[in-house]
Amino acid sequence: MSVRPSLDDLLDGLRVVSIPLRVRFRGVEHREAALIHGPKGWGEFAPFLEYEPAEASRWLAAAIEAAHVGWPDPLRAEIPCNATVPAVTAAEVPQVIARFDGCRAAKVKVAERGQSLADDVERVAAVRDVMGQGGAVRLDANGGWSVDQAVDAITRLAPFGLEYVEQPCATVEELRAVRTALQRNGIDVPIAADESIRKAEDPLRVAREGAADLVVVKVAPLGGVARALEVVAECGLPAVVSSALDTSVGIRAGVALAAALPELPHACGLGTVGLLAGDVTTEPLVPVGGDVPVRPVDVDETLLDEHAAPEDRQDWWRDRVRAAWARL
Known part of the structure; x- marks a missing residue:
């Protein structure tokens, strides 16, 4: 990809949240997501838990695009x-x-x-x-x-x-x-x-x-x-x-x-x-x-803290970012 921030840059600002669902969906009752921050704002990295690094890397590319590249001008409001x-x-x-x-x-x-x-x-x-x-x-x-x-x-x-x-x-x-x-x-x-x-x-x-x-x-x-x-x-x-x-x-x-x-x-x-x-x-x-x-x-930031995932899950997502980043 044309813009590829360093792994350290991604991990430094990573925030991992776990948000409860109102209705059980895809077999889970909480939605976990890793959020990254960049010059264009926030991007979300949240491939479903069973996805392997090659597939998850596309989700990371999308999060990097949102945070570091930006999107085309809208045609509708x-x-x-x-x-x-x-x-x-x-x-x-x-x-x-x-x-x-x-x-x-x-x-x-x-x-x-x-x-x-x-x-x-x-x-x-x-x-x-x-x-x-x-x-x-x-x-x-x-x-x-x-x-x-x-x-x-x-x-x-x-x-x-x-x-x-x-x-x-x-x-x-x-x-x-x-x-x-x-x-x-x-x-x-x-x-x-x-x-x-x-x-x-x-x-x-x-x-x-x-x-x-x-x-x-x-x-x-x-x-x-x-x-x-x-x-x-x-x-x-x-x-x-x-x-x-x-x-x-x-x-x-x-x-x-x-x-x-x-x-x-x-x-x-x-x-x-x-x-x-x-x-x-x-x-x-x-x-x-x-x-x-x-x-x-x-x-x-208050909501990021309120919904922060447990420490072991944050470590799990950091490892996942590392694996996906290696496949970009």
Whole structure:
């Protein structure tokens, strides 16, 4: 990368936080993140705990970009956002959506391990009921279905009026097979690629092989805003910008990407600060009337201290920064 601060510079100002979640998400009840400071402000390094150094290095590159390089000028002043509904019970759906002020779209987690399609149907039905007929409802399976399961589930869920289904299966070949089967069966539900973009060695393959109708892009897994803009341009498909359960610092990078895209046809998944029971700023970057404003995030030192991770976890994250930095 063109700007590569020294490892000592990164570690000197590193702050590691552990923020409780309102709802269990991805199997955890606290979100840990390492924050780095530079001349352009704060950057967030928070790859999920299971990610190895090579993958985590892209997240570090994105944090360095935020803190030391900066982003393109915005083309818009606010970003429409979706609510995010984890794999909760149908009864919990109204209180979850209520945390996302004015959002006119909702992304619903489905294909959760240990749950059934009946659970998904009940959850999606509850979301549709809360959102009304005018709201957009999209699903995210995180690659949890086989091709047959995906075709069956999407066929069952399509009557709820789906905007699209994100990553129904794990591989590009499976995405293409699902998309083809749905078209053959007259099921008009677009397919979006997420993991097949952000975790792929070749993020353009989904577009090249006709495996998706749109792409979901996250700044950190792609290595920063500049690289994400290149991926979207090269894919040539409509893009949705999403987050990775970030603090407001991480969300600000996603907002920068969404603000810089030439076109933004869909609401973005940048409202997930509402899933955290805390933040690193007194003015969290959350949807207001359904939109997240494009504005700076002022990190509060008192909140960094309040949410400071235990010493052993700080050491663990410092070691992780060292390993990721070595792979830049």
